[in-house]
Amino acid sequence: MKDFAVVGSGIGGSSIAALLSAKGFDVALFEKDSHLGGCSSSFFHKGYMYNTGATTLAGYEEGFIVKEVFDAIGFTPKVIPTDPSIVVIQEGKITPRFRDFELFYESVQENYPHAKNRKFWEMVFEINREFYKYSGHYYANANIFSKIKSLLSFLPLFMRFQKYFRVNAFTFMDDFYGGIALEYFEFLESQILIVAQAPSKDINFFTAALALGYTFNKNHYALGGFSQVFEDMTKHIKDVYKKTEIIKILQQKDHFELHTHQEIFRAKKVILNATVYESGKLFSDEQIQNYYKKYEKLDNHQSSFMLYMTIKSSKKFHSHYQIIEKEPFAHALSRALFVSFSDASDTKIAPEGHYSITASVHTDSRFWQNPLSYQRQKKELHDTLQSLILSKLQIDEDEVVASFSATSKTFKHYINRTQLGGNAITIKNFLPFLPGNDTPIKNLYNVGDTVYAAQGWPGVMLGVKNLQRLLHV
Ligand SMILES: Cc1cc2nc3c(=O)[nH]c(=O)nc-3n(C[C@H](O)[C@H](O)[C@H](O)COP(=O)(O)OP(=O)(O)OC[C@H]3O[C@@H](n4cnc5c(N)ncnc54)[C@H](O)[C@@H]3O)c2cc1C
Known part of the structure; x- marks a missing residue:
């Protein structure tokens, strides 16, 4: 019997599997596809x-989340x-x-001249610099007490950046500039969309600033190719099963049974890296199905x-x-x-x-x-x-x-x-409504871009770190 079965080898699944393996746990990682990495993989064609x-x-630099998790994996x-x-x-x-701020500022000012550009981009730069200094916050979702406790852990962050949470990012930027030209708005909006995965009208300015400033x-x-990162990261995990889809998971008294088309595997704990919208289909247990069902409506x-x-x-x-x-x-x-x-x-x-x-x-x-x-x-x-x-x-x-x-x-x-792009953090879909890395079902966990914290390498890795904390390892 395995300590952990991780279903899916995306950023979330591979990282938590490698981390648990590095800590001495007996882990099996299952991937449906022939390559590891999910949305972040690579493949051959002709x-x-x-x-x-x-x-x-x-996020791979000193003091940033991706480097922190990679370092913990070794x-x-x-x-x-x-x-x-x-x-x-x-x-x-x-x-x-x-x-480099000045180099970027020079080109933005040349192409989209505005007296307030320096102040705007300095604010974006500052929010990005400051945000990564805040640690200690975490997100638990299993019950109301853990939810409240975890929300309190975000208080210092909310207090520090509260003025950016008050209105939607579009209104904030429009007010800031005193009206925003359409062409410049599309310049900002397109960059916000690729990172935040939501338009500026649906998110707060804090999220928008993190999206606009990741290039700093x-x-x-x-x-x-990106799959190489996953091959290298998971090379010390004893059991990595590619081309192995988990089609059914049964909850037993003290373990889970994971069914593939050919075999049955057993594990004490299961971490799902499938999307939260799809995970319910793996179970026949009504409580588990209902848990996932309530998140299906978040699929945009x-x-x-x-x-x-x-x-x-x-x-x-x-x-x-x-x-x-x-x-x-x-x-x-x-x-x-x-x-x-x-x-x-x-x-x-x-x-x-x-x-x-x-x-x-x-x-x-x-x-x-x-x-x-x-x-x-x-x-x-x-x-x-x-x-x-x-x-x-x-x-x-x-x-x-x-x-x-x-x-x-x-x-x-x-x-x-x-669905690609994950469960975007919007004004309507914000803490405490985001699906978490823990669940109310004992020994069943989630990781990936449709659960806490967000999409992309840094977003999913915040979830991996959070899950590590929830697992007390
Ligand atoms: C077009 C595009 C461009 C992007 N560009 C960037 C970028 O440049 N930088 C960045 O940081 N982020 C980018 N992102 C976002 C980023 O790729 C994703 O947020 C991230 O890769 C999602 O990771 P995940 O952990 O949720 O796993 P996923 O990528 O969803 O992988 C999950 C894995 O689980 C497997 N799986 C699912 N169900 C089962 C099952 N039942 N049995 C076995 N295996 C199963 C799947 O086959 C898959 O491999 C991009 C996303 C897209 C779509």
Whole structure:
């Protein structure tokens, strides 16, 4: 019998499994797909490699959560820093998001001049610098007492930043600037959306400032494709089962039984890295089903449309671009396309002289349900995005060696989820309503971007740290 069974090898599942294993627990990690990493993995297609979704490793620096958890595991990822973290392209304006404040300020002031820009971005910078100093807060959800106690742990943070919690981020920014020009608003909104996964009208300014300011922190590129990070991180776990889907979990008196198509495994404690919207389906126990059912309504159906390309080119590219168009793309929710290039030195992900490209735009999983229009829509959006990338980044058509796309249906097939982007922290969906890492069911836990704390490397890792605390290990 295992001490822990971890179902899913995304950021949350792999990190907590590696952490528990490093602490001497007997852990089994189960992954449905052939690659580890979930939304943050990589894969092969017709001989070329691509990052699946995530392309940026944020929060890996001294004093930040990702480094803290990696250090506790005893693991150093093979990464290189990226600066600028993104280059934003909007209507002929090119704004590199440099880590250095003055360098960034110069370009934002040149492209979107405003007397209040310095004050605004200094405030964003300061909120980011200060936030990471606050530790000691945690989130427990198992019962009302633990919930209240954990909410109290956030008091110092709420007190320090209270003025940013009062109104929604759009109102805050509009008041701050005394009216905000549409083009500059789209510049801010697109960057908020990729990190906070919600528009500025739905979130407070504190969350928006963390989203706008992550580029002032160190960001990294993972060498050899993102799955390599997961392979390296989990290499000391004795039992890592790939291509092994858990299809049913039965709660017994003092343990859980985890069923695959072939076998039954036993573990004293279970940590689920599947989305909180899907987890209920694994159980037949009514209490557990009901627990997960109440979170199904949080599923906002937000998803991603992906364009993957390999190009052969001698040109130099930045790691990440955000291309903002005037109108939203058809079959998508956004007018902004996020485009990531492999590093020219990384010949594991793309052969020498080639680049592997992962591009994504927000969509709604319900746009992809009609089998009659599916292929047509997919081709339309694929062609639109590809020609946009080629024209904005001066890539010739004959430099394209491979090109294909993926929808929420593809994600469902490989990693069991259509909702991508996690459970966004919005004004309506804030503490204490977020699903937690603990549950009212003894020895059953959750980790990942649909439960505390948020999406992305730093957000999921805050949840891993929180879970470590709740497990008292
Ligand atoms: C297009 C896109 C771009 C992104 N870009 C970035 C970025 O640049 N930087 C960043 O920090 N974040 C980024 N994110 C967000 C980030 O990738 C996710 O928030 C994060 O990877 C989610 O991790 P998770 O722990 O929730 O696990 P998930 O990624 O959801 O993985 C869960 C895993 O569990 C497995 N699983 C599920 N059910 C079962 C089962 N029953 N049995 C076995 N296995 C199962 C799945 O196959 C999957 O591998 C991006 C997300 C997307 C979609």
